[in-house]
Amino acid sequence: MIKLTINGKTIEVAEGTTVLDAAKMLNIEIPTLCHHPKLTPFGGCRLCIVEVKGVPRPLTSCTTPVSEGMEVTTSTPALEGLRKTVLELILSDHPNDCMVCEKAGDCTLQELAYFYGIRENRFGGERRIYGKKDGNPFIERDMEKCILCGRCVKVCDEVQGVGAIDFAYRGFKSKICPTFEKDLDCEFCGQCVAVCPTGALTGKMWQLRGRQKDIKEIDTTCSYCGTGCNLTLHVRQNEVVRVTSKEDTWNEGWLCVKGRFGYSFINSPDRLKKPLIKRNGKFEEASWNEALDYISAKLREIKEKHGPDSIAGLSSARCTNEENYLFQKFMRTGIGTNNVDHCARL
Amino acid sequence: MKANNTVIKVCMGTGGIAAGGSEVIDAFRTELNTAGIAATVEKNCLMHKVGCRGLCAKDVLVDVIINKEKTTYQYIKPEMVSRIVKEHIIENNPVIDWAVGDDYHNFHKKQLKVVLSDCGSIDPEDIDAYINGKGYEAARKVLTTLKPEEAIEEIKASGLRGRGGAGFPTGVKWEVARKQNSKQKYIICNADEGDPGAFMDRSVIEGNPHAVIEGMIIGAYAIGSDKGYVYIRAEYPLAVERLRKALSDAKTKGFLGKDILGTKFSFDIKVKLGAGAFVCGEETALIASIEGQRGMPRAKPPFPVYSGLWGQPTVINNVETFANVPYIIRNGAKWFSSFGTEKSKGTKVFALTGKIKNSGLIEVPMGIPLREIIYDIGGGIEGGKLLKAVQTGGPSGGCIPADMLDTPVDFESLAKAGSIVGSGGMVVLDEDNCMVNMAQYFLQFTQMESCGKCVPCRIGTKRLLEILDRITKGKGKEGDIELLEKLSADIKAASLCGLGQTAPNPILSTIKYFRNEYEAHLKGKCPAAVCKELLTYYILEEFCKGCGACLRACPSKAITGEKKKLHKIDPAVCIKCGACFDVCKFKAVKKE
CATH class of the missing domain: 1.20.1440.230 (NADH-ubiquinone oxidoreductase 51kDa subunit, iron-sulphur binding domain)
Structure with missing residues (x-):
């Protein structure tokens, strides 16, 4: 264990802990933008700088491991001055169109600008303008709002193992883009959207569907597959307008394209809500009991007429292991056939 | 036979090649052939290409040495070779008109060459030339007679500090790396020289690559590494070519590879080409680049010596730092630390450029006053202009103004003056620089x-x-x-x-x-008359002869005037290109 003091408070933490995490344990708040607890440290936004006794220049607390006897100060007029300069610099190259931004009210940059009271900007100047919009179907990439925190690059590489995007160019022209600046063509898991601290990455289907403050969050489990990721449905006026997942869930807040973006079926007029039975060439609504009776009668009939092996069962990858087990059990003992299979073919 | 014991050395550093060194060598071959001494060229008349010898401003520099008597020629062009061959080599009458003058000798007088001691005199592509000059003796001594700790002690005692810019004590870095308990350690030579106007590392590798390799072998043995990298810019094709040849020759001779010099020590070096990003000279970005990542720096701590390439302890030293090492081992720490100041030992190589007469590559003892570099070695300012400042350390450095010319050139003094030694760029600025x-x-x-x-x-x-x-x-x-x-x-x-x-x-x-x-x-004025938007060009009535030269030179037709009458510049049309200023022989065009 390593003993150190932060703002005069002593704490003992495990070796390898960062100063930022140690400060968190003491409930000391340090502003961050590029840091994400599930990703490797980046140290690019420079907001989490702290002073360490004996070190001539400020260090980023997100990258600096604790050391024995370290004396850390997280807030001084000099540090706050530097943080303000950094924020002003970021905002000097930002559209600052919070009034129409999807992320307003849920944006880390906006939050920090508020706390640091940034109205005037000493450093007005050229702003990055990108004419071309990404034509992919899921993710709105408004790169003028990108602060190059690198979270999206890291999550794509470290968590998803895809590496669809990376930094390109140098200097002020640096940007994050897919290979050769083509339209994004990945698996569209949207993990990048989940970790983006600003409005640079949002879901295309989220556009103009409601502000965070008007949204009711409902926790549920994803029904797409047996993994059972925890979802948070963002509901406005009884309509799901967005799906996210919380970091403290067992799936750590990570989702796939289906869980995150595949929710439009919920309010689809084509969605089946009741069983249908075809009578006289037309589908008619039926009750569950009616439908199940109908199915069992038909199965029995086929089995008696043609034998059990004339029936086959195909189950779904959306079912859990337990459900799939029950299904094959039903086929083998209920119907009496080994003709059972599953749609997942990997 | 006239050509007995004749040695011809032609500068084939980048400066020499650019000035026509290859053509000069070809001319010598042809001339010697036609002079009928072809048969002896190979045996008796040695023709060497040598690396940069410093005074690039006077390239192509050629040494003709007959019976150990050396004459150095400057500004040699292929068409001048026939006279040298005829008069000097055949008739033994040196062509005095073309020989270097006092400024060449003054250029060298106050220099002290350690790293560059073999540069410009040996053939960088010939490993035997290096070996004959005691090359690889230091590696042999260290590997066969010294413990790693003793080698580190020697480097520590010499006071050698990193020549890449930061000036961190090399021995201390090695010692920390030595103490790391890790199976795999790496040693990297940083040859990603990128400062505008800097060509120190390039010249060292082009002129004497084996010294760098030998330094790396010693460093690797000292820290306990079996794998080294030279990270070098792809824009240095000649340096890369000579380095690759040197590495392969060193391997053939058994200085690299398995069980070097019959010891249990094995070490090999890979060349990694940089794609021209300046930031890759920063050690953590360089490491990221070797790992195949985008060259972006990582936060320190942890420092590379604890966790560097692929998370393993890694020593990164600059080209010049490594090139110092064999000479320190050969001559002893005491010898090395006898040069320089109390805290900055040894010498430093600088690329002297800008508004200076003798621009080129120099090596001086640490602590030499800037004035001696500018006026004694550099020969003063070109065109009799006034010195304004000396920029050191490239984009990371600063300016030393003319009235502080007595500042000693060492790590501490330059830092105190608000600049840095840096990797060794030195750009001289005169009154015409804004x-x-x-x-x-x-x-x-x-x-x-x-x-x-x-x-x-x-x-x-x-x-x-x-x-x-x-x-x-x-x-x-x-x-x-x-x-x-x-x-x-x-x-x-x-x-x-x-x-x-x-x-x-x-x-x-x-x-x-x-x-x-x-x-x-x-207030709207550029005192040095450089910043275009703040300039106005006009013609002085008392000097204008009406020759029309400016009128013809003006690309925007801003100048009007009849022959032999006063010409005028229309400021609304003038694009301030300066063409009129340059062509006027009567100094009638003024800008301010």
Whole structure:
């Protein structure tokens, strides 16, 4: 264990802990933008700088491991001055169109600008303008709002193992883009959207569907597959307008394209809500009991007429292991056939 | 036979080749052939290509040595070779008209060559030439008679400090690496020289690659590494070619590879080409680049010596640092530390460029006054102009103004004066240089080369550049100088790596010493008459002869006037290209 003091408070933490995490344990708040607890440290936004006794220049607390006897100060007029300069610099190259931004009210940059009271900007100047919009179907990439925190690059590489995007160019022209600046063509898991601290990455289907403050969050489990990721449905006026997942869930807040973006079926007029039975060439609504009776009668009939092996069962990858087990059990003992299979073919 | 014991050495450093060194060598071959001494060329008349010998301004430099008597020729062109062969080699009458003069000798007089001692005299592509001059003896001594700790002790005692810019004690770095308990350690030679106007490392590798390899072998043995990398810019094709040849020769001779010199020590070196990103000279970005990542720096701590390449302890030293090592081992720590100052030992190689007569590659003892470099070695300012300042340390450095020329050139003194030794760029500026423009030039460079990772460097240097742009265009606002100072200080404090932390230095040091020039720009004047937007060109009535030269030279037809009558420039049409100023023989065109 390593003993150190932060703002005069002593704490003992495990070796390898960062100063930022140690400060968190003491409930000391340090502003961050590029840091994400599930990703490797980046140290690019420079907001989490702290002073360490004996070190001539400020260090980023997100990258600096604790050391024995370290004396850390997280807030001084000099540090706050530097943080303000950094924020002003970021905002000097930002559209600052919070009034129409999807992320307003849920944006880390906006939050920090508020706390640091940034109205005037000493450093007005050229702003990055990108004419071309990404034509992919899921993710709105408004790169003028990108602060190059690198979270999206890291999550794509470290968590998803895809590496669809990376930094390109140098200097002020640096940007994050897919290979050769083509339209994004990945698996569209949207993990990048989940970790983006600003409005640079949002879901295309989220556009103009409601502000965070008007949204009711409902926790549920994803029904797409047996993994059972925890979802948070963002509901406005009884309509799901967005799906996210919380970091403290067992799936750590990570989702796939289906869980995150595949929710439009919920309010689809084509969605089946009741069983249908075809009578006289037309589908008619039926009750569950009616439908199940109908199915069992038909199965029995086929089995008696043609034998059990004339029936086959195909189950779904959306079912859990337990459900799939029950299904094959039903086929083998209920119907009496080994003709059972599953749609997942990997 | 006239050609007995004749040696011809032709400078084939990059400077020499650019001036026509290859053609000069070919001319010698042809001339010797036609002179009928072809048969003896191979045996008796040795023709060497040698690396950079310093005074690039006088290339192609050729040594003709007959019976150990050397004559050095300057500005040699292929068509001059026949006379040298006829009069000097055949008739033994040196062509005195073409021989170097006093300035060549003065150029060398105050220099002290350690790293460059073999550069320019041995053939860099011939490993035997290096071995014959005691090459690889130091490696043999270390590997066969010294323990790693003893080798480290020797380097520590010599006081050698990193020549890449930061000046960290080399021996201490090695010692920390030695103590790391790790199966795999790496040693890297940083040859990603990128400062504008710097060519020290390039010249050392082109002129004597084996010294660098030998230094790396000793370093690897000292820290306990079996794998080394030379990270070198792909834009240095000649250096890369000679380095690759040297590595392969060293391997053939058994200085690299398994069980070197019959010991249990094995070590090999890989060449890794950089793609030309300046930031890759920063050690953590360099490591990322070797790992196949984008060259972006990582936060320190942890330092590479604890966790570097692929997370393993890694020593990164500069080319010149490694090249010093064999000479230190050969001659002893005491010998090395007898040069230099108390805290800065040994010598330093500089690339002396700018408005100086003898531009070229020099090596001087640490602590030599800047004045001696400029006036004794450099021969003073070109064209009799007034010296304004000396810029050292490239884009990370600063300016030493003319009235501080007695500043000793060492790590501490230059830092005190607001500049740095850096990797060794030294650009001489005269009265025609605008200091705001100079700062703007360096900021353009650093802004373009910023990796984009951290905010202060990526956006901060852009904003600095914008402020400088408007100042040089006469659109500066009151408070801009103070804003530059404030933002510079914040960028220095908050940036992630050395690039951002030092990028504002050219601004801060020029404001410190030349604030009046900034103030003049705010008032709409560029004192050095450099910044285009602030210039007006006009013709002086009393000098204009009406020759029409300016009229013909003007690309925008801004000049009118009849023959033999006063000409005039229309400021509304003038694009301030300076063509009229350059062509006027009567100094009738003025700009201010």
